Amino acid sequence: MDSGPANVSNSQTISYVADTEREIPQIPLNPLELLNQYAPKVKRLRVEDSSEKKSDPPPNPASSGHGQAIPAASIIKMAKARLLQLNSQKADIVSYASTSFGAQCGLPSAAAEDFELALRLLAAAEKVAKQQFVYARKLLSLCESSVSQSGNPIQRVAYYFADALQEKIDKEWGLVSSEEMERIRKGPTDVEQTMIRLRPEMTRCQQEIPFCLYTQFTAIQSILDCVASAKRVHLIDFGIDNGSHWTLIMQAFSVRFECPLEHLKITAVGASKQMMEDTGKWLSSFAETISLPFSFSIIVSEMEDLKEGRFGLEADDTLAVYLGLRLWTLLPWPNQLDKFIKLIRNLNPRLIVVNEMEASINSPDFLKRFNESIHVFSAIFDCINSCMYHRVMFRKLNEEVIFPGMIRNIVIAEGIEWIQRYEKISFWRALFGKFGIVETGMSRPPPDQEILFLRSSDRLTSCTVELDGKCLLLGWKGSAIQSVSAWKIKQDD
Structure with a gap:
């Protein structure tokens, strides 16, 4: 994996800021208009009581509907269930992940590719947890052709988690400097100024x-x-x-x-x-x-x-x-x-x-926090993808400047250096x-x-x-x- 978003420069962040400012010139920042637009709806909310809902099983691919994208978090959930099944069967995960197996699950072609990507990424995290770094790198190399900063939500979130896993391996092998570790702890240093300007x-x-x-x-x-x-x-x-x-x-x-x-x-x-x-x-x-x-x-x-x-x-x-x-x-x-x-x-x-x-995301167990964090970030990426489809630069500012530092801190840092906890x-x-x-x-x-x-x-x-x-x-x-x-x-x- 290349360094990707790990080295977001100040000039690149400024470019995001400028593009985002140009992207949203037409919306008035007026509290009274905001109030008039939304306040009548506040009193008309309906809340669904989760105590009356049964626990949902892993989603059935066949129920996703024709042409309807399966939620990114559901893809992650399906991949976790499949990986657990393979582990119980003592299967050779690396060999299995090297094949095209998504279609065997009855998934449409696009969802099948995302499912394969998710399983390979989760399997790589499992190998990292076991300190089987050579196998983890093989699995990450299988992810390279599928992850993308400009793809669908599952491909984008996988891009940043795969990058963080690779950097974690480099850290374990002594290839990350103390300066890099400080940057991992703090995240992008110009985020606060970016937030003020934006x-x-x-x-x-x-x-x-x-x-x-x-x-x-x-x-x-x-x-x-x-x-x-x-x-x-x-x-x-x-x-x-x-x-x-x-x-x-x-x-x-x-x-x-x-x-x-x-x-x-x-x-x-x-x-x-x-x-x-x-x-x-x-x-x-x-x-x-x-x-x-x-x-x-x-x-x-x-x-x-x-x-x-x-x-x-x-x-x-x-x-x-x-x-x-x-x-x-x-x-x-x-x-x-x-x-x-x-x-x-x-x-x-x-x-x-x-x-x-x-x-x-507060467990000292690396695999537990990895699995929890990729699930919640998948839902966040999916949400932003839907809500910010016409605010591309704002979405990119979150995904390419703010979120990578959070993800890398969760995946790579340990002890008090690990500050992104929930x-x-x-x-x-x-x-x-x-x-x-x-x-x-x-x-x-x-x-x-x-x-x-x-x-x-x-x-x-x-x-x-x-x-x-x-x-x-x-x-x-x-x-x-x-x-x-x-x-x-x-x-x-």
Whole structure:
């Protein structure tokens, strides 16, 4: 395998930025238009309860329909099942993988090729786990003619995982320098500046990703319901990003005539001072346009270094906390994670809303985390392929600049150098429970209403929302990708 995306240069990233900016000039970045476009749908969501669903067996290739592509994550699932079967039969995996076997499974020709690619890649990972690197390289060489940065989702995701496996082998053989390992740990060094420069374009594109919007609307509605009668509201956002989600709650407060809001304060916490300052200016400007009493403050800090006294809490403020894809960053350091959860507990917010990846990629067992990560990334690539088909450069920015660093860190790094870790909702329930933080229901509409929000266009019909306890799981074609949940401090009896 060649070095591929492992060496994305700064000039190449700048090229992506320029192309992406040209690609999306026509969409207005206007919070009120965003609100008017989507807010009516928020109250009309229908949620499917996963407790009533039976566990699905591996997909039957014959049921995929004529000309209908089999989901990338389903191809991975099928390949895992076949590899398990071959292992139980003590088959020679390398010899078997050297043949054309996809058609034997009753798959259409295109799906058969993807199935063969997936099985070879999974078999290579299995050989790497067993430190059988020569066999792993043979299997990866069989993947070379099928992987592609410009192919279908399974071919693209396989490209990056195959590249990472090859680099892991090179590391084990002592062919990777210490400088390369530092780059593997950190990922592309210019990603943060890329995100700052692309803020408007990424905000616009997020309007078309169902997970982003659904999470934002359910989180905001839950917070609104929680502070319905509060006159002074303080919101703490860890990792505020572009802040577009807060325009929805600001607009709602501005028309709350029955109980006028006296003051809204948003505190952003993060490591990027420039990004938070830019967001604060934008939100402050928006607050002025709707005559909302508003203040914005920032805390420049890593999460593990925070102190309670830095938040400027007032006794008459009603506090809510939003943790959007932030807790996972502390998973490599369990003691610091516990310390942070204790900090949140001591702030005593009325509500905590948490959004996390719904994936179990925190096992020291290499093969377990490889299999879990390729499954979830396959679903993500499939989702972006459908939702971003007319935003090619934005998709490529994610797939060729951001995701490769994440994948390589998961596959190659070990110990505290391995920072891309994720856990499922069951893990967070157990952790929060230790600190007296209990799950509460998300605000949602009656279950008999149509999910208009996720059915707003044909390409979004594959997005699914299920209930796991009181937590909402957002998925693509049956594969969960993110969770969003609400929590309260357990009061002493």
